[in-house]
Amino acid sequence: MIRVAILGSTGSIGRSALKVIRRHPDRFQPVVLAANRRSEALADQVAEFAPKVAVLADDSVALPSTPGASRWSRGREALLEAAAHPDVDVVVNALVGAAGLEPTLRSLEAGHRVALANKESLVAGGALVPEAAERGGGEIVPVDSEHSAILQCLEGHAQRAVKRLVLTASGGPFRGRSRAELAEVDPGQALRHPTWDMGAKISIDSASLANKSLEVIEAHVLYGFDYDDIDAVVHPQSIIHSFVEFVDGSVLAQLGFPTMELPILYALSYPERVTDESLQTYDPVEASPLTFEAIDHDAFPLFGLGVRAGRSGGCAPAVFNAGNEVAVQAFLEERVGFLAMAEVVDAALQEVGAHEVHSAEDVVAADQAARTAAASAVERIRKKGNG
Ligand code: MG
Numbered sequence: 528m529i530r531v532a533i534l535g536s537t538g539s540i541g542r543s544a545l546k547v548i549r550r551h552p553d554r555f556q557p558v559v560l561a562a563n564r565r566s567e568a569l570a571d572q573v574a575e576f577a578p579k580v581a582v583l584a585d586d587s588v589a590l591p592s593t594p595g596a597s598r599w600s601r602g603r604e605a606l607l608e609a610a611a612h613p614d615v616d617v618v619v620n621a622l623v624g625a626a627g628l629e630p631t632l633r634s635l636e637a638g639h640r641v642a643l644a645n646k647e648s649l650v651a652g653g654a655l656v657p658e659a660a661e662r663g664g665g666e667i668v669p670v671d672s673e674h675s676a677i678l679q680c681l682e683g684h685a686q687r688a689v690k691r692l693v694l695t696a697s698g699g700p701f702r703g704r705s706r707a708e709l710a711e712v713d714p715g716q717a718l719r720h721p722t723w724d725m726g727a728k729i730s731i732d733s734a735s736l737a738n739k740s741l742e743v744i745e746a747h748v749l750y751g752f753d754y755d756d757i758d759a760v761v762h763p764q765s766i767i768h769s770f771v772e773f774v775d776g777s778v779l780a781q782l783g784f785p786t787m788e789l790p791i792l793y794a795l796s797y798p799e800r801v802t803d804e805s806l807q808t809y810d811p812v813e814a815s816p817l818t819f820e821a822i823d824h825d826a827f828p829l830f831g832l833g834v835r836a837g838r839s840g841g842c843a844p845a846v847f848n849a850g851n852e853v854a855v856q857a858f859l860e861e862r863v864g865f866l867a868m869a870e871v872v873d874a875a876l877q878e879v880g881a882h883e884v885h886s887a888e889d890v891v892a893a894d895q896a897a898r899t900a901a902a903s904a905v906e907r908i909r910k911k912g913n914g
Pocket of ligand 1: 671673
């Protein structure tokens, strides 16, 4: 029996993880369920799965009316304790944003496997994450579909045999649109993703391709390849989840119907494969044709900006990520337009720079500085727009 903690259990990935667990009660047992604010949704999950511990990370939220038999706790410290719970084998980190970094570090230090969906852990934390794994004996198995694909393609191959990684991007709802056409798009349009059903933040990141640059950084940290050896290509059908090209010219790819349940199941059961009849199988005729395009850097500047931040290193990826979180929130609240998101992030990168980080505290400080810089950029752009 694999004992599981889910951090972010009421979000999109958390609910998918529980769907997978529900189908395999003989294999996986939820021991910890943690949510941020949705106490009633968490109470429903607790009633069904009866974990030992239920956590609400936001301590301003009241406990639910029917708490059930589980032990409930509240607040950030309770979340961090849950991440290192001794009776857990795998921690699914499905938290949103840079707030997910510290729980990842705690889980790894406690020797757990982290089934990592919180990409900001790797982006903002950088080398701190593999260092924590080294210290505590934990390991990361990615839940992000691209990195799960790369892991599956790399199995059994030496690092020196690999020439480059190629991540695929669906292109999002605005694929094929010019920069001029993107000036007027609204959050409702940006949230309608053609192939993946996801939370709001990642849907916007997918529409702007900021998500793909976060994933390039993630691949760099996770697998240790140079930025020169990591590429991304648009693949609208979202069937090929990534490629690995080898030094002899051979290319491996991992294919599958686009559902997060597959990489979640793989991360929970890795290196085993589990029979799951509910997962839709890939039908080559049905999915045909599979097509590919280059990324349009003019229309989607956040992609190049993010990769440059990755190359700069130090705190720059954390700054890119935090600036982007502020920009996405401002776009969702219709305070800035779609194209202005890149301006906001660029302003944060220029103001905060790329100094070195040595601890989670350094990352938090860079994150905060980036949020302040990005928030004033949002105000500047708004005033300019209204004036
Ligand atoms: Mg992905």
